[in-house]
Amino acid sequence: MEWVDTMPNQTSKRSWRADKLSQIGSSIFAEVSEWKQEAAQAGRHIIDLSIGSPDRGPSDDIREILSQEALKENNYTYPGTRGTMEFREQSAAWMKHRFGVNVDPDKEILALMGSQDGLSHLAQAICNPGDMAIVPNPGYPIYAGALAIAGVTPWYLPLKEERGFVPDLDSIPEEIWAKATFILLNFPGNPIAVQADLAFFEKLVGLAKKWDVLIVHDLAYSEMGFDGYRPISVLQAPGAIDIAVEFHSFSKSFNMAGCRIGFLAGHEEAVGALREYKSNIDFGVFKPVQAAAVHALRQAMADSREERGVASLYEQRRDVLAASLAEAGWDVPKPQATMFLWARLPQAFRNEAWSSRRFSRDLLLNTGVAVIPGDAFGSEGEGYVRIALVQEEAALREAAVRIGKFIGGVSP
Known part of the structure; x- marks a missing residue:
């Protein structure tokens, strides 16, 4: 005897995704990942300064x-x-x-x-x-x-x-x-x-x-x-x-x-x-x-040295990137700690036409340089971007050159 399914053929309306997932983190990190793929597909060489992941291993x-x-x-x-x-x-x-x-x-x-x-x-x-x-x-x-x-x-x-x-x-x-x-x-x-x-x-x-x-x-x-x-x-x-x-x-x-x-x-x-x-x-x-x-x-x-561990590496990278960005037309404060620069958008981009997210996306798609828009960290982060010091000095200098061309060539 052939079995016949008598249940109605219907699509389940149940969601298998908890509502809390939309509250546990900023979706911008996933978005930036998609932007990087889009930029790479367009032929951009990516210099990733977005995620704070050390680029070197332990001793x-x-x-x-x-x-x-x-x-x-x-x-x-x-x-x-x-x-x-x-x-x-x-x-x-x-x-x-x-x-x-x-x-x-x-x-x-x-x-x-x-x-x-x-x-x-x-x-x-x-x-x-x-x-x-x-x-x-x-x-x-x-x-x-x-x-x-x-x-x-x-x-x-x-x-x-x-x-x-x-x-x-x-x-x-x-x-x-x-x-x-x-x-x-x-x-x-x-x-x-x-x-x-x-x-x-x-x-x-x-x-x-x-x-x-x-x-x-x-x-x-x-x-x-x-x-x-x-x-x-x-x-x-x-x-x-x-x-x-x-x-x-x-x-x-x-x-x-x-x-x-x-x-x-x-x-x-x-x-x-x-x-x-x-x-x-x-x-x-x-x-x-x-x-x-x-x-x-x-x-x-x-270790009794004055300069211990990773600090000297990131201090040097901070100095290189801050100086290179200044040469490119973007003055960014030099932090006294961590592996990030927290930068207000360049002066010409401080208007209603440019959000942190738009600036970060356009920068990545046009130059291949990836940073994180400040609103990923909360509403008070709007108008800023976070730049991670997770590349060698040559890459940081190249990133600054690209950024300089972008901020000098775009009319807000």
């Missing part, structure tokens, strides 16, 4: 350790969510060496699959749906995206050029402080290399304690300070360990972006909450990667 020593550890059969068991004791102890030793901060490796440090792993999950571990958190605008997209995933309401703290992009803590209304579960800040920042001094952190700690609000500090660029500047830790402020946690990353500091390793340090309960949450969703960082990270920290602690 030979770090790679050698990783290789050796990967050959050990006993390193292929589940590594454990907390991180190996060796990794946590070395991270604590580095925090003491680098910042003069004491953290308990057993209770106040948690290994992560990169700082973005922690940033994307922390709100789910310490907040309830309907809670509020204070985040910067402009800010790294996962800051707001993580809140959307967790059902937490963002309150955006604007970073204004007239204040040197330093957040105005006094502008936060008392009712927001009263509602907020945590405040997230990033010094030096992405996309803007804002710097904070100890006085700022001391004021922040005082306000956080007054309102019982956890401080979450993203210090992914701790080793990328220029002109003698060395970024500081919020945990250096007196009493901060009682009210703050801080994310650290090996991606930028040691060119280990693909290894996916970082750590969270600070307030015991908050670190413990993220540890408990992550024990339900993953099994930790591959042990050979942790061993390589331990070596990276030891190497950094043994």
Whole structure:
């Protein structure tokens, strides 16, 4: 007997895509990727200054350790969510060496699959749906995206050029402080290399304690300070360990972006909450990667040179690109940290006809130079672009020449 389908032939109206996906990140990154493909198909040679991914690998020593550890059969068991004791102890030793901060490796440090792993999950571990958190605008997209995933309401703290992009803590209304579960800040920042001094952190700690609000500090660029500047830790402020946690990353500091390793340090309960949450969703960082990270920290602690690690490389690239852009007719401030330039659109493009997005797209399609429009980082980023220092100096000079021809040849 032949089976006959008696069900009506209809197309499902159910969506297999969660609404929250439209809130967890800026679509502009996908758009820029499409623009790059379009420009390449048109015959443009792409100089990609869009994504902040280091273009060099870690030191030979770090790679050698990783290789050796990967050959050990006993390193292929589940590594454990907390991180190996060796990794946590070395991270604590580095925090003491680098910042003069004491953290308990057993209770106040948690290994992560990169700082973005922690940033994307922390709100789910310490907040309830309907809670509020204070985040910067402009800010790294996962800051707001993580809140959307967790059902937490963002309150955006604007970073204004007239204040040197330093957040105005006094502008936060008392009712927001009263509602907020945590405040997230990033010094030096992405996309803007804002710097904070100890006085700022001391004021922040005082306000956080007054309102019982956890401080979450993203210090992914701790080793990328220029002109003698060395970024500081919020945990250096007196009493901060009682009210703050801080994310650290090996991606930028040691060119280990693909290894996916970082750590969270600070307030015991908050670190413990993220540890408990992550024990339900993953099994930790591959042990050979942790061993390589331990070596990276030891190497950094043994280095007594004035110019340490990656800082000198990106400082030189910053100088080359800023000078080359100035020669091309675009004066861009030189940041004292990170791997990005945050640039207002050239003078002739500061009008209603030109948005950050239009400028970035037209620049890419006409010259092959890819940058990220500032609105990808929030509404306060409109009128700016972020330029990543992720190419060698010759490519940066060539990019500046192309940009100069573009801004000089287009009539806004």
